[in-house]
Amino acid sequence: MERGTPIITGMQVIPVAGYDSMLLTLSGAHAPFFTRNIVLLTDSSGNTGLGEVHGGDAITAALEGSRELVVGRAVGEYKEILRDLGRLHEGGDGEGLQGLDLKKLQFVVHAETAVESALLDLLGKFMGLPVSALLGGGRQREKIQTLGYLFYVADKGRTPLPYLDERGSNERWFRQRCSKALEPEEILEQAHAAKERYGFECLKLKGGVQDGEREMETVRLLKREFPAARINIDPNGAWSLRRAVELCRGMRGILSYCEDPCSGEQGFSGREIMAEFKRQTGLPVATNMIATDWRQLRHSVLSHSVDIVLADPHFWTMEGSVRAGQVLRDFGLQWGSHSNNHFDISLAIFAQTAAAVPGEITAMDTHWIWQDGQYLTREPMEIKNGYIELPDRPGLGVEADMDRILAAHALYCKLGRHDRDDAAAMQYLIPGWTFDPKRPCLIR
Ligand SMILES: O=C([O-])C(=O)C[C@H](O)[C@@H](O)C(=O)[O-]
Ligand SMILES: [Mg+2]
Incomplete structure (x- = not known):
């Protein structure tokens, strides 16, 4: 035996x-x-x-x-x-x-x-x-709130690349997610389709794409349409401090928080700049850029640069993310999670981790809605009414579909290449396009 x-x-x-x-x-x-x-x-x-x-x-x-x-x-x-x-x-x-x-x-x-x-x-x-139940101090909640992660979507017809075309789908969201969304009204349509399928109460717009003022116009439109929603914008540090303050100063009551509005500039670190942004606007700030490990988290806390740390378990490990959540709760700050494109196994990783974080947490990021349908497990977790309900099963809660x-x-x-390269597709939209961490991608 x-x-x-x-x-x-x-x-x-x-x-x-x-x-x-x-x-x-x-x-x-x-x-x-x-x-x-x-x-x-x-x-x-x-x-x-x-x-x-x-x-x-x-x-x-x-x-x-x-x-x-x-x-x-x-x-x-x-x-x-x-x-x-x-x-x-x-x-x-x-x-x-x-x-x-x-x-x-x-x-x-x-x-x-x-x-x-x-x-x-x-x-x-x-x-x-x-x-x-095996992480941190054990399970703290049965269901996890997630946000609806909205993106500007380029017109794939301008490339010869083999993007999926789901325009024939019966499902509104599946049709929507492959459709161009560059105008504020198109993002609104995207938000409606996502809300219809998943019931989101919180929305996040990925910024850093167009001029900041135009992105804020989109945020204001979303807030008018969904007044009860908590809304956040994340330009990944693209705006200068001065620009970020100009854009966000009047946004209290519209933006619930702002994610990585600016980053290091003129000899100042990202943490120093974000602390100034917070002081000048009074807006809570979230990050997945300036607190990605313990040393950065310590500096972020000491310099009062963030309120919400998006401690993605894939960056922090699951136990590390929960430990970060415990510390954040004790320091009066909040845990949330960053994400990248992922399958349903990672959806379960996010959900089990979030379930073990104590205290109030921020609605979790997930890219899942962009991949929903491409299942690698049987009975994947689902987002309903804006929440993932944890299944009553031992372990991760999902089984492989081999x-x-x-x-x-x-x-x-x-595939010819296995590493991420977002410049390649972009160059069909703007010939010779190269990455600039301080300029929205459509502005060249
Ligand atoms: O919150 C964030 O910064 C992200 O979601 C980062 C991602 O990599 C996002 O930029 C993406 O999907 O390209
Ligand atoms: Mg982010």
Whole structure:
């Protein structure tokens, strides 16, 4: 008879790809495909544990290089395994001009989150407990509020690229998400379609695309249409401090908070500049750019530069994100989560992590609505009435659908490149376009 916890018998790292719309951000235009890495751990009791993290060759290699530290060990040793992986993956430089979407991504992402998730999934199944019960001080809530993440969408017809065309779908949101949205009224239509399907009470507009005044016009229109909604705009630090203050000063009561309105400039760090923005506008500020690790968080707290820290578990690890949430709650600040394009395994990672964060939390970011339908699990979690209700199942709460994972892997194998490059699609809109962290992407 086996004693103790089951032994990990196998670790598979499966890079996968999915379809995306031509979403615009400061970094350029999303390509027709995004990539992720899936981790599957099997154990001696016959269970499978699941994890997901960002794509890209460096992250795939980091995960492949982890196998020896994982296979053959007991599931109950998960903390030691994660400690060993953390040491293996140490290092990096996350400070943010909007490098997060670009070359720096591999330094900010903690590849071991995919292993952590899979280990906790196995442990939860062994113990008959959901992953959120194993994190921090245990499960704090049964349902997680998410925001409706709105994007300006470019006209894909101006490129020869193979973006999905869902205009024939019966579902309003699916038709909408592949349609051009550059005018304020088109964003409003996007918001209505998203709200109809998912019931969002909070909205976020990705800025850093057009002139700031035009983006604020869109925000004001959204607020008029959805007066009860908490609304946020995130230009990823594109505006100068002076411009950000001009744009936001009159927005109290319209914007509930502002996310990374500005970044480092003229010899001042992003944290110093954001603190000035807060003082001058009185608006609460959220970030996923100037507090991406513990050292940055300490400086952000000391300089009073942020109110809401978007501690994405893929950047902080799940346990790290919950620990950040505990500290933030104790300091009178708030936890939220950043996201990137992801599949339904990461949706479960976000939800289980958020469920373990104590105190009031900010409606969680997720890109899921842009990928909804591309399932890698059976019975994926769903967003209804603006919330994800946690399933009553042990572990992560989702089970792998191997046929779909292998199909997503086959798509990945067809791609010429695996790393994110938002300049390539953008260059069809503006020939010779290059990234500038201080200029909205459509302004050249
Ligand atoms: O809140 C944010 O900064 C993001 O969501 C970052 C993402 O990478 C976003 O810019 C995107 O999807 O391109
Ligand atoms: Mg952000």
